[in-house]
Amino acid sequence: MKITLKDGSVKEYDVPKTVLEIAEDISPGLARASCAGEVNGERVDLRTPLEEDAALNILTADTPGGLATIRHTASHILAQALKRLYPSIQLAIGPSVDDGFYYDVDSETPITTEDFEKIEAEMKKIVKEDLKLERYELPRDEAIEFFREKGESYKVQLIEDLPEDAAISLYRQGEFTDLCAGPHIMSTKGVKAFKLMKLAGAYWRGNEKNKMLTRIYGTAFAKQSELDAYLYMLEEAKKRDHRKIGKEMELFMFSDEGPGFPFFLPNGMVLRNELMKYWREVHTRNGYQEIETPVMLNQHLWVTSGHWDHYQENMYTSEIDEQLFCIKPMNCPGSILVYQNRPRSYKELPLRYAEVGLVHRHEKSGALHGLMRVRAFHQDDAHEFITMEQVGDEVEHIVRLIDEVYKQLEFDYHIELSTMPEDHMGSDEDWEKATNGLKDALERMGLPYEINEGDGAFYGPKIDFHVEDCLGRTWQCGTCQLDFQLPQNFDLHYVGADGEEHMPVMIHRVVFGSVERFIGVMIENYTGKFPTWLAPVQARVLPISDKFMDYAYEVDAKLKEAGIRSEVDERAEKIGFKIREARLARIPYMLVVGAKEAENGSVSVRSRFAGDEGAKELSSFIADIRREIDSRIRREETVQDDK
Secondary structure (H helix, E strand, C coil): CEEEECCCCEEECCCCEEHHHHHHHHCHHHHHHEEEEEECCEEECCCCEECCCEEEEEEECCCHHHHHHHHHHHHHHHHHHHHHHCCCCEECCCCEECCEEEEEEECCCCCCHHHHHHHHHHHHHHHHCCCECEEEEECHHHHHHHHHHCCCHHHHHHHHCCCCCCCEEEEEECCEEEECCCCCCCEHHHCCEEEEEEEEEEEHHHCCCCCEEEEEEEEEECCHHHHHHHHHHHHHHHHHCHHHHHHHCCCEECCCCCCCCCEECHHHHHHHHHHHHHHHHHHHHCCCEECCCCCEEEHHHHHHHCHHHHHHHHCEEEEECCEEEEECCCCHHHHHHHHCCCCCEHHHCCEEEEEEEEEECCCCHHHCECCCECCEEEEEEEEEEECHHHHHHHHHHHHHHHHHHHHHCCCEEEEEEECCCCCCCCCHHHHHHHHHHHHHHHHHCCCCCEEECCCCECCECEEEEEEECCCCCEEEEEEEEEECHHHHHCCCCEECCCCCEECCEEEEEEEEEEHHHHHHHHHHHHCCCCCCCCCCCCEEEEECCHHHHHHHHHHHHHHHHCCCCEEECCCCCCHHHHHHHHHHCCCCEEEEECHHHHHHCEEEEEECCCEEEEEEEHHHHHHHHHHHHHHCCCCCCCCCCCC
């Protein structure tokens, strides 16, 4: 048999080999580091035998699949520890997730976070015991009887709901056996570093009509140093939580009268307006025309677009004149109506419409999270209408625009290409053509990308841009979606050079995605210490005493006249207190004024960036800060935070 490895090389064997044996044949070091295998795209145990030609990828702990296998095994170790400590506990499900693992349990004895220490101690014992994980299968009836005898009613339900011909696989480690499809690492000893993180309630099978179970979350890594780094990142993330900073800086708020609907406060509006001012400058320079479409349109439009079939559970509706209307969850149908407003010629293409539209989506209350997940937000859409021949150039144009914005805002990013989902519209041939168009553009630009199978929008494949913040977290923000379906649904045309009608290709594109969510990401990335051009207050004037208040107001007036957002600290406090308060408020510049400054027409400058910058003539300071704002540069911070 021929085994094709990830690098394209081929290994040939005359007899069946397990994944682990093949890893050992490649390198003893690889075998020691391996966690699982990927055979023809399916993740499997190292103990899985290969008996025919296959593509094989050996997964180590530094790959997502390898780490997920370690975490899945950690969930079984947690379950085994729980059964030792609480014999009557019933186990539900325990998968790995993006940042760790969890296990849902039904316990007569309430479990609290105070129990984590003893549970972790038992887990460490299990790891030290070096228990081998053994996979085996049972006939359906025997598997049901096995778990029924153990009093594991949730496992019995899971098996009963499996297809009649499904293979019932179990994993045994010491005295503990669990229902599981796998894969797992070879032994409990391979789970080197783990920690239980939190508790939550979870309805059995996600159905609120079922019993509420206890969900125990944990995380695991291949090395203790990686776990330590992750825990440090979580602590930093708490400090950077945009909800906390947003409250401190009075940027936004939420109210019980409108759960999931953000209120932007004056400081937050300054931030948002400055961000969107830059956005508009970039788009004007790149040939976009801004439009605005209604927030509510009739149901017929959404049926035609396909959103009603694919998205109606997330849409708010209202009845007007005995006709159903929908509050828009997306902007695209409105842009299509603008395109249809009059006949179009090939000479107009590419036609680029931009819209910062307010959209509403019904999110479950449990999913709401500050600005990151809301029910109303502004989407910085652009909808472009192009010819098929323009696809490559236009995708490249879009990628370069998004790259420019992310670099200005100091975000690194990576690209994913999402392909055809199961519930797609249109023919497979159109999907293949659209997907190849996106691939060709990325490859022509020499940009690396990952394939995200089956995650395209229902009307077309897409390129997603995942920005990376200063903690290494990634956020999916920008997107570029190629669409042959909506032009067909709405019978869109343009007159070509040949005088005949042709159907345009449509591109859906955002840079920020949700403007609110992007602001949340920015708040956490900058820790609220925005570049001067974005800061709600750019300078605060600090009089040493009330005697110099008149000069402070004079300085403030000249700053405002120069278009600088400034304010005066009028409080009867010591200057040291005022400076510290200004730094805690994350204000870029503090201008101390007293007798000397009033006499010389100067200010004593302290900045968030360099601390004491000395005395400057007021006109000189205004020229300097104006240059900094106009060029949108960000000064490096070299002084310690006062917090």
